[in-house]
Amino acid sequence: MDLIYSKVSLKSGLEIHQQLDTGKLFSRTPSLLRSDFPHYEIKRKLHKIAGETGEIDAAVQHEASLDKEFIYQGYNDTISLVELDESPPQEIDRQALDEALKIALLLNCEIYPVSQIMRKTVIDGSNTSGFQRTVLIAHSGSMDCSFGKVPIETVILEEDAARIVEKKENQTIYRLDRLGIPLVEIATSPVLDTPDKIKEAALKLGEILRACKVKRGIGTIRQDLNISIKGHNRVEIKGFQDPKLMIKTIDLEIVRQQEELKKGKIKGGVRNVLDDASTEFLRPIPGKARMYPETDLLLLKISRDHINKIKKNLPKLKHEIRDELKKKGLSDELINLVLDGNLDEFEILMRVYDKDANLIAKMITLWRQDLAAKNKKTLEEVKNILNENILESILEKVASKEISESDVRSIMIKIYQKVPLDEALKIDKQSDDQLEEKIRNIIKENPGLRPNAYMGLMISKLGKDVDKRKAMEILKRIVNIK
Amino acid sequence: MAELNFNSGDYVKLRLALEEREGILLESQDSSIILLKLESGYNIGIPKENILDAKLINKFKEEKKETKIINTEGKPSIGLIITGGTIASKLDPKTGGVKPLTEVSEFLKFYPEILDITNIKKIDVPFMIASESMTSEHWIKIAETAEKMLDDPEIKGIIITHGTDFLAYTASALAFMIKDLNKPIVLTYSQKSVDRASSDAQLNLQCAARMALSDCAEVMIVGHASINDDFCFALPATKTRKLHSSRRDAFKAVNDTPIAKIWPEKIEFLKTHNVRNNKKPILDKSFSDKVALIKFYPGQTPDILDFYALKYKGVVIEASGLGHLPVSESGNSWIPTIKKHIKNGFVICAAAQTIFGRLDPLVYSNGRELLDAGVIFLEDMLAETALVKLSYVLGHYGWKIKVNEKMLENIAGELKTNLTLDSQ
Numbered sequence: 090m091d092l093i094y095s096k097v098s099l100k101s102g103l104e105i106h107q108q109l110d111t112g113k114l115f116s117r118t119p120s121l122l123r124s125d126f127p128h129y130e131i132k133r134k135l136h137k138i139a140g141e142t143g144e145i146d147a148a149v150q151h152e153a154s155l156d157k158e159f160i161y162q163g164y165n166d167t168i169s170l171v172e173l174d175e176s177p178p179q180e181i182d183r184q185a186l187d188e189a190l191k192i193a194l195l196l197n198c199e200i201y202p203v204s205q206i207m208r209k210t211v212i213d214g215s216n217t218s219g220f221q222r223t224v225l226i227a228h229s230g231s232m233d234c235s236f237g238k239v240p241i242e243t244v245i246l247e248e249d250a251a252r253i254v255e256k257k258e259n260q261t262i263y264r265l266d267r268l269g270i271p272l273v274e275i276a277t278s279p280v281l282d283t284p285d286k287i288k289e290a291a292l293k294l295g296e297i298l299r300a301c302k303v304k305r306g307i308g309t310i311r312q313d314l315n316i317s318i319k320g321h322n323r324v325e326i327k328g329f330q331d332p333k334l335m336i337k338t339i340d341l342e343i344v345r346q347q348e349e350l351k352k353g354k355i356k357g358g359v360r361n362v363l364d365d366a367s368t369e370f371l372r373p374i375p376g377k378a379r380m381y382p383e384t385d386l387l388l389l390k391i392s393r394d395h396i397n398k399i400k401k402n403l404p405k406l407k408h409e410i411r412d413e414l415k416k417k418g419l420s421d422e423l424i425n426l427v428l429d430g431n432l433d434e435f436e437i438l439m440r441v442y443d444k445d446a447n448l449i450a451k452m453i454t455l456w457r458q459d460l461a462a463k464n465k466k467t468l469e470e471v472k473n474i475l476n477e478n479i480l481e482s483i484l485e486k487v488a489s490k491e492i493s494e495s496d497v498r499s500i501m502i503k504i505y506q507k508v509p510l511d512e513a514l515k516i517d518k519q520s521d522d523q524l525e526e527k528i529r530n531i532i533k534e535n536p537g538l539r540p541n542a543y544m545g546l547m548i549s550k551l552g553k554d555v556d557k558r559k560a561m562e563i564l565k566r567i568v569n570i571k
Numbered sequence: 572m573a574e575l576n577f578n579s580g581d582y583v584k585l586r587l588a589l590e591e592r593e594g595i596l597l598e599s600q601d602s603s604i605i606l607l608k609l610e611s612g613y614n615i616g617i618p619k620e621n622i623l624d625a626k627l628i629n630k631f632k633e634e635k636k637e638t639k640i641i642n643t644e645g646k647p648s649i650g651l652i653i654t655g656g657t658i659a660s661k662l663d664p665k666t667g668g669v670k671p672l673t674e675v676s677e678f679l680k681f682y683p684e685i686l687d688i689t690n691i692k693k694i695d696v697p698f699m700i701a702s703e704s705m706t707s708e709h710w711i712k713i714a715e716t717a718e719k720m721l722d723d724p725e726i727k728g729i730i731i732t733h734g735t736d737f738l739a740y741t742a743s744a745l746a747f748m749i750k751d752l753n754k755p756i757v758l759t760y761s762q763k764s765v766d767r768a769s770s771d772a773q774l775n776l777q778c779a780a781r782m783a784l785s786d787c788a789e790v791m792i793v794g795h796a797s798i799n800d801d802f803c804f805a806l807p808a809t810k811t812r813k814l815h816s817s818r819r820d821a822f823k824a825v826n827d828t829p830i831a832k833i834w835p836e837k838i839e840f841l842k843t844h845n846v847r848n849n850k851k852p853i854l855d856k857s858f859s860d861k862v863a864l865i866k867f868y869p870g871q872t873p874d875i876l877d878f879y880a881l882k883y884k885g886v887v888i889e890a891s892g893l894g895h896l897p898v899s900e901s902g903n904s905w906i907p908t909i910k911k912h913i914k915n916g917f918v919i920c921a922a923a924q925t926i927f928g929r930l931d932p933l934v935y936s937n938g939r940e941l942l943d944a945g946v947i948f949l950e951d952m953l954a955e956t957a958l959v960k961l962s963y964v965l966g967h968y969g970w971k972i973k974v975n976e977k978m979l980e981n982i983a984g985e986l987k988t989n990l991t992l993d994s995q
Contacts, residue, residue: 132799135768174769175798176817203604203616212768219768225613229590243611380612381662381766384669388601388616 094283098319102279105294106272106311108304111185113269114248115178116171120270127162135212135219159214160262172265174217177385185271188302189226190399192273193244195297198230203390206383214261215250222383223247239290240278247272284336300404321346322357329362337366417446426454434477442484448494460505474505486514495559525563579665580631586624598665642690647727649689649783650720655699656734658761658772669764671699681765685776692726702734707858710744721852728755728783735760742808743959746790746983751850756790757782762819771795771819778803778833785838786847795819804829809956809985826951827994857966864958873908884965885918887957894921894930894948898940906944913945918974920947922954947978956985
C-alpha cells in the first residue's frame with residue numbers, strides 16, 4: 090500500500106484543535122457546557138462585509154446568506170455580554186495563554202515576541218460577532234516520531250464557536266456556552282505521506298496535548314487533515330478525529346482526487362467526514378482576506394522572561410513518565426494504574442521511601458482497590474481512610490526499618506478495620522519476630538536446602554495463611570547471613 | 572537595526588538574526604514595533620531593533636474605487652447628513668485601527684440596505700468628528716445643513732448619523748432650534764463598527780430610512796429596541812438618554828415612551844405625534860456656552876458655585892432624590908451661597924440625579940428652602956436635556972427676565988405632565 094501512496098505523491102498535514110481547560114479566552118466567564126434549559130434566546134442577523142483589502146473572501150461569500158436568522162441561547166449566570174457581542178472583549182485569559190505557550194514549547198516552537206489578536210470573518214452564525222478571535226503564538230517547531238521529525242508550522246490560540254442546537258432552512262439555533270472557550274490549533278507541515286504516519290503523528294500530538302491543561306472527552310478535540318495528491322489542490326478535511334475511520338477516509342479521498350484529476354478538476358476546498366468515512370463539500374478554502382485586526386485589544390507581547398519561566402515548569406509527557414516508572418521497576422499493569430490519576434500521590438510517597446516503587450504503586454492502587462472490592466465500598470471511601478498521610482506514616486516506619494515491607498499490606502488492612510495507627514504499627518513488629526523465630530527453627534532442623542524447598546516446608550509447617558512474601562524475605566535474609 | 576524607509580502597505584522582506592520574514596508592512600501604535608501581515612493573514616509584531624536588513628519587494632499602490640450613488644426611479648428621496656462616529660468609520664488596513672470614512676460614497680458602499688426603499692438625493696458632511704468633540708457650534712451647523720433639506724420638497728425626510736456618546740444632546744438641541752418642523756428628522760448611530768458582520772448599523776439605518784419616509788414630523792433617535800436584530804424604536808429627542816456603554820439598545824426613553832416601533836418593512840406608531848405638513852420651518856439658533864452641569868455628591872461644598880459664577884451664566888445641578896441639597900439644618904448649607912449668586916443674576920436649576928422620576932420640592936422642607944432661595948426645579952426633565960435647554964434659553968438675550976418661565980415651558984416635549992408606569 091505504501092507504494093501506492095508514494096506513486097500518487099500523497100502530501101498531508103494535520104491541524105488539531107484542542108479545547109483548553111481554563112476560563113473563556115476573552116471574558117471572565119467559565120468554560121461550561123450546559124444541558125439545562127437556557128434562560129433566554131436572542132435573535133440576530135449577519136451582514137456580508139468586505140475584508141481589510143476591500144475584497145470579499147471566497148469562504149465568506151459562500152457562507153453569506155443575508156436572509157438567515159440566528160437564534161442564540163444563553164444563561165444569565167455563565168454567559169456574559171462579551172459572548173452576546175454586546176461588550177468589547179476583555180484581556181486575553183492568562184492561564185489559557187500560558188497553556189498555549191506550554192504546548193508550543195513542548196513542540197519545540199519559536200514563540201513570537203509580539204503578535205496581534207485577529208478577527209477571522211465567520212458568518213455562518215457560529216460567532217455572534219461575525220468573526221472568530223485568533224492569535225498566532227508560535228512557529229517552526231518539530232515533534233519526534235518513529236519515522237523522523239514532523240515539522241510544526243504554527244501554534245494558534247483562538248476562540249471556539251457557539252454550538253449548533255438546531256438547523257432549519259432559514260434559521261439556525263446556537264447555544265452560546267461553547268463560544269469563547271480557548272482552543273489551541275496546531276498545524277504540522279504537509280510531510281505526512283502515508284496513512285500510518287498521519288495516524289502516528291495524530292496520536293503523538295494527542296499525547297503532548299494531554300500533558301497540559303486541556304479538556305477531555307468527546308468534542309474537546311477536533312482534527313482536520315490537509316491532503317492532496319500530485320496535481321490536485323489542497324483539500325481540508327474536517328472532523329478527522331476518529332482513529333477507526335482515518336485510513337479509510339484517506340484512501341477514499343485519494344480515489345476522489347484521482348477521479349477529479351481525470352475530469353480535469355483540481356479545485357481544493359473544505360470537506361467534512363461522514364459516518365462511512367467518505368466526505369462532503371462544505372465551502373471553499375478561506376484566504377487571507379478573511380483576517381483583520383481585533384481593534385479592541387492591545388498587541389500581545391510575550392517576554393523572554395515569561396517564556397523562560399514556563400520552560401522551567403514544562404509538564405512531562407506520558408511516555409517520558411512511563412519510561413521513568415519502568416526504570417524504577419514497575420510492571421506495565423502497575424504503570425497504567427499509577428498513570429490513571431495516582432501519579433501525584435505516587436511521587437509524594439516515593440519521597441518518603443524510594444527503595445521499592447512496586448510497593449508504593451501497589452499500596453495506592455491494587456491494595457486499596459482490593460479492600461474496596463472485598464468490603465463492597467467505593468474506592469473513594471477506602472481512600473478517605475487509607476489516605477496519603479496514613480500511607481506516609483507507614484512508609485516512614487519502613488524507611489526507619491521499624492517494620493518490614495512485607496508488613497505494609499496487613500497494616501493497611503488493620504487501619505482500614507479501624508485499629509489506631511500506632512497500635513497497627515506496633516503489633517506487627519512482634520508477630521514479625523515470632524515468624525522469624527519459627528523460620529530459623531525450620532532452617533536449623535533442615536539445613537542445606539534450596540530456598541524453594543524451604544518455602545514448601547514453611548507452608549506445610551506454618552499453614553497456608555502465612556505471609557509468603559514476608560516469609561521469603563526473612564528466609565533470604567537468614568540464608569544470606571549464613 | 573536597519574533603516575526602514577517603507578510605507579505601510581508595502582510588501583517587504585525582513586532579515587532577522589535567525590530567519591527571514593516576508594509580509595505586508597503595517598503601522599503599529601507602538602513606535603518600537605513594526606507589524607507584518609503574513610501570507611496566512613495573521614499579523615505579527617517585530618521589534619524594530621531586531622531587524623538587521625530590509626528589502627522592498629512590492630510597493631503599495633492605492634486603488635481608488637469610486638462608488639456612485641445609484642438611484643432608481645420611482646423611489647422617494649431622503650437627505651443624509653454624516654457627522655462622524657462609529658457608524659461612519661471603517662477599519663484602516665494600514666494601521667489596523669478604526670478611522671472615519673474619507674469618501675462620502677463609501678458610506679453607501681458599506682450600507683447598501685439604505686437604498687432598498689429610498690433614493691439619496693443629497694449627502695452632506697458638515698464635519699467628521701466624534702460626538703465628544705461637539706459644541707453648540709456643531710449643533711447649529713447640523714441644523715443649518717438640515718434646514719436646506721427641510722426646504723427641499725423632493726426630500727421626504729432626513730437621516731443624521733452621529734456618534735453615540737453625545738447624540739442625545741444634539742437631538743435635544745435640534746428639537747429646541749427647529750420650529751414648525753415639516754418632515755421627519757431621524758438621528759441614528761451604531762455601537763459596533765461596520766467592519767463586523769454583526770454591526771448594528773444596518774438595522775438602525777434600514778429603520779431610520781423607513782422612519783424618514785413616514786408622516787412623523789418630529790426629531791427622533793432611531794436605534795435597536797433590544798439586543799435582538801428585529802426592530803428599532805423611534806425615541807423622542809428630548810426624553811432619551813444613552814444608558815449603556817456598549818449595548819446595541821443603549822438608548823432608552825426616560826420618563827417617556829417610544830414614539831414608534833420600526834421594522835425594516837413597517838412602522839407601528841405607539842402614540843400621537845406631529846404630522847408631516849407644509850409649514851416653513853424656522854431656525855432659532857442661539858446658544859450660550861456659559862452653562863455647566865454639576866452633579867452633587869455627599870460632602871460637596873457650595874463654593875463650587877463661587878467658581879462657576881465667576882465665568883458662567885447658569886448651572887444645572889443634578890440634585891439628589893426629589894431635588895435636595897444641604898440646607899440650613901446642615902453644617903454645610905448651600906442656601907446663603909445660592910441666594911447670593913441668584914441675586915446677582917446667576918441661574919441655578921435642579922434636575923434629577925436619579926435619572927428616572929420627577930423632582931418635587933414640596934415633600935421635604937429641604938426642597939422648600941431651595942425653592943424659596945430661587946432654584947428652578949426642572950420637574951422630569953433629563954439633566955442633559957436641561958443643560959442644552961439652559962444653553963438655548965440663556966442664548967436668547969430677550970428672554971433674560973423670563974428665564975424661569977422659559978425653562979419650565981414645554982418647548983420640545985422635554986416636560987411631561989403625567990408620568991405613567993410604562994414611562995417608568
